[in-house]
Amino acid sequence: MKQFAEQFKAIVGDKNVITSKAEMAPYGIDRTTLWQPNPSLVVRPDSIEQVQQIVLLANQHNIPLVPSGGRTGLSGGAVAKDGEVVVTLERMKRILHYSAPDQTVTCEAGVITQHLQQFAEQQGLFYPVDFASSGSSHIGGNVATNAGGIRVLRYGGTREQVLGLKVVTGNGDILDLNRGLVKNNCGPDLRHLFIGSEGILGFICEVTVRLQPPPPPQSVMVVSARAITDLLEVFQCSRKTVTLSAFEFIAQQAMDAVTAHTGQHSPFKNTSTTPAPCYGLLEFDTPNKANTITDFFAQCQQQGWIDDAVISQSERQSKELWQLRENVSESLSPHKPLKHDVAVRMEKLPEFIARMEVKLAEEFPQLQSVWFGHLGDGNIHLNVLKPEGWSEQRFGELATEVSGLVYRLVWEMGGSISAEHGVGLLKQRILGRQVAGTEVKHWLAARNSFDAHSVMNRGKVI
Amino acid sequence: MKILVAVKRVVDYNVKVRAKADGSAVDLANVKMAINPFCEIAVEEAVRLKEKGIASEVVVVSLGPQAAQEQIRTALALGADRGILVQAEGDLEPLAIAKCLKKICDDEQPGMVLLGKQAIDGDNNQTGQMLAALTGFAQATFASVITVEEGSAKVTREIDGGLQTLSIKLPAIVTADLRLNEPRYASLPNIMKAKKKQLDTVTPADLGVDPAARTKLLKVEPPAERKAGIKVADVAQLVDKLKNEAKVI
Ligand SMILES: Cc1cc2nc3c(=O)[nH]c(=O)nc-3n(C[C@H](O)[C@H](O)[C@H](O)COP(=O)(O)OP(=O)(O)OC[C@H]3O[C@@H](n4cnc5c(N)ncnc54)[C@H](O)[C@@H]3O)c2cc1C
Ligand SMILES: Cc1cc2nc3c(=O)[nH]c(=O)nc-3n(C[C@H](O)[C@H](O)[C@H](O)COP(=O)(O)OP(=O)(O)OC[C@H]3O[C@@H](n4cnc5c(N)ncnc54)[C@H](O)[C@@H]3O)c2cc1C
Numbered sequence: 001m002k003q004f005a006e007q008f009k010a011i012v013g014d015k016n017v018i019t020s021k022a023e024m025a026p027y028g029i030d031r032t033t034l035w036q037p038n039p040s041l042v043v044r045p046d047s048i049e050q051v052q053q054i055v056l057l058a059n060q061h062n063i064p065l066v067p068s069g070g071r072t073g074l075s076g077g078a079v080a081k082d083g084e085v086v087v088t089l090e091r092m093k094r095i096l097h098y099s100a101p102d103q104t105v106t107c108e109a110g111v112i113t114q115h116l117q118q119f120a121e122q123q124g125l126f127y128p129v130d131f132a133s134s135g136s137s138h139i140g141g142n143v144a145t146n147a148g149g150i151r152v153l154r155y156g157g158t159r160e161q162v163l164g165l166k167v168v169t170g171n172g173d174i175l176d177l178n179r180g181l182v183k184n185n186c187g188p189d190l191r192h193l194f195i196g197s198e199g200i201l202g203f204i205c206e207v208t209v210r211l212q213p214p215p216p217p218q219s220v221m222v223v224s225a226r227a228i229t230d231l232l233e234v235f236q237c238s239r240k241t242v243t244l245s246a247f248e249f250i251a252q253q254a255m256d257a258v259t260a261h262t263g264q265h266s267p268f269k270n271t272s273t274t275p276a277p278c279y280g281l282l283e284f285d286t287p288n289k290a291n292t293i294t295d296f297f298a299q300c301q302q303q304g305w306i307d308d309a310v311i312s313q314s315e316r317q318s319k320e321l322w323q324l325r326e327n328v329s330e331s332l333s334p335h336k337p338l339k340h341d342v343a344v345r346m347e348k349l350p351e352f353i354a355r356m357e358v359k360l361a362e363e364f365p366q367l368q369s370v371w372f373g374h375l376g377d378g379n380i381h382l383n384v385l386k387p388e389g390w391s392e393q394r395f396g397e398l399a400t401e402v403s404g405l406v407y408r409l410v411w412e413m414g415g416s417i418s419a420e421h422g423v424g425l426l427k428q429r430i431l432g433r434q435v436a437g438t439e440v441k442h443w444l445a446a447r448n449s450f451d452a453h454s455v456m457n458r459g460k461v462i
Numbered sequence: 463m464k465i466l467v468a469v470k471r472v473v474d475y476n477v478k479v480r481a482k483a484d485g486s487a488v489d490l491a492n493v494k495m496a497i498n499p500f501c502e503i504a505v506e507e508a509v510r511l512k513e514k515g516i517a518s519e520v521v522v523v524s525l526g527p528q529a530a531q532e533q534i535r536t537a538l539a540l541g542a543d544r545g546i547l548v549q550a551e552g553d554l555e556p557l558a559i560a561k562c563l564k565k566i567c568d569d570e571q572p573g574m575v576l577l578g579k580q581a582i583d584g585d586n587n588q589t590g591q592m593l594a595a596l597t598g599f600a601q602a603t604f605a606s607v608i609t610v611e612e613g614s615a616k617v618t619r620e621i622d623g624g625l626q627t628l629s630i631k632l633p634a635i636v637t638a639d640l641r642l643n644e645p646r647y648a649s650l651p652n653i654m655k656a657k658k659k660q661l662d663t664v665t666p667a668d669l670g671v672d673p674a675a676r677t678k679l680l681k682v683e684p685p686a687e688r689k690a691g692i693k694v695a696d697v698a699q700l701v702d703k704l705k706n707e708a709k710v711i
Contacts, residue, residue, distance in 0.1 A: 216492060217492070217493070217494035222647075267647050268649070269646070286494065294653055297650040297651075297653075298654065301650075308649060308650070308651065309651075310647035310649045310650070311647070311650060313496060313502075313536050313648055314474050314475065314476070314502070315474045315475065315477065316475060316476060316499070317647060319476070321647075
């Protein structure tokens, strides 16, 4: 592919085509570490027209392209391992238009998620999609992965924010999808096909999102419960009582891992003596009436759903309590866990967890599993830990079998094998061969329609 | 020994405050309020002294609007025994607060008064010191360690560039610094218990204090916006700009 460097330079300018190995090192990868990055070139366009020319050139010479956002993905979608040309939209980071009457902002795809949040704040508004990597991820990457995060329960994921997209398809067409309108019933809505498409249909180049009024002050409460079924009762009850922003779930082992790893105290250090099997973290609008929360707690306690609870009295305490949830992933990383980001409907959640635990215990009694996640979205992160003393290789040999077991049950129970991190390279096989059934045929047809020569993210997703 | 703790209701430390458009005050509409962080540390310390059997009773006092009851209830949930609200609207100055506290000290006869070293709203850092002068009690400010002994206390103070340990006679005024302890969370069972604890309301007039302000707030304005950064081409240009434009080297 290197032979095309000159032609790419003619499109984006000499200094925006990177050819040296050293300078390419940060590109062609994401936060997965399973594949060796090996891009042949990195191209940095500055406008949608340049993106279009890049795509047309790629079609002419059968050059495989990999779209790159902030490269914080967790499924290998932005990985270039087979000598592809990486196209990064990092220079396309302009905020193009703010409309006060529409409460929308239109920006280029390379705008960093956090910058969009800050821009909204400057207008006295709020962009609600947020997660631990939002300081690096791009809005284009968020759209391409339909990123979720910590407030999906209240505001939905990225999909729910998007009112318009300008894309360059894999064939090189520029499409202006939904044009920022609230109402538009002119045929099937292709915007939604591009949201979550992980770069296999084309480049997302401009995004129009809606902004929200900023939420009132929030309180964070952590409850200790005996079982996940009880937490689900608390969830239903809390929904009727307060305006929830988040309802998260941390199993005992996850909480232990966090307190051991970070040195942070358990919130129940001064109150409970016996640890609980699971914890729920609720974030909600601080109620006006002081009794709202105590009545809610009393009710949950009387029903026997929860034993104890703490509530933040300041933003600092809210942040600290959130850290108990946000640090789980990092705290488990020394155990080299096999991660599963799955979802089932809320009503199936207790049965799913119970059956999964039985199956895992039967077939892999030597492995320990840890549960946590966005309970309010039915999204569970199931991590299976590498046993102490095992080599990574020995553990790795079980990976396919363990994950196969997990994904089969998820699918059988009507769930999703990738709730928020996408498919990319990581789950491509499983998705196509094991679970998705006849939908795949239509995905392939759509892909073929937008990208006839398959220049976009070849070998990913399906 | 009875411990008296003063707590102030302030805008939450993590809230970005905005000035009102007319510059007359900080905009408090729809803003999260909390116990002043240093006061929260003072409450925690008092509760720990009680848990160790050193304090027999912890009484919290707040001076402020009716809504400051919330902060007293929080302190009661953290483990204080009884609350007193000195209800007064408007901005209270440190001297008026110290005079009210002096009167409460006369009535309650505490062995120690714990306060935050300063409140993060006015940043005055005066109330503890003024109270010490009014009561004639010993004082130790900026405490990071408190050890109570027979009739006295050892207090380690955070001072510029190091630590200083004092021995002071009781009764004493001690103001809490950031590293004194890490306050606990309020648990719901304790919040429920706190509802039943005694909370008395008095006014500055009841205490014989005139709370009228002696200073007048003229204007509140946000800090100047930081200028946008620039990108330099190389080290030579950076050095040149630091030398000739910023004049810092
Ligand atoms: C610490 C951490 C926490 C995270 N938490 C969450 C979370 O809570 N919820 C969640 O959903 N995700 C989470 N993620 C995953 C990740 O941050 C999101 O998937 C994010 O949206 C990826 O954005 P990005 O710009 O980094 O995309 P990249 O990683 O660069 O790309 C992701 C995919 O999108 C494609 N792509 C990127 N830009 C474009 C474009 N302009 N046009 C077309 N295709 C494009 C890429 O080819 C790739 O397939 C987390 C990641 C980390 C590291
Ligand atoms: C007084 C009045 C007020 C109205 N106000 C509004 C309004 O405020 N907002 C608004 O959006 N619309 C409004 N409409 C229009 C209309 O009611 C809506 O479009 C409604 O959704 C049509 O539903 P229907 O079952 O009558 O569909 P039909 O008229 O029977 O069909 C509409 C279309 O959908 C197709 N279709 C119907 N059922 C199916 C199916 N099961 N699967 C696949 N295709 C199907 C039909 O082939 C047709 O193309 C109004 C109409 C009237 C008469």
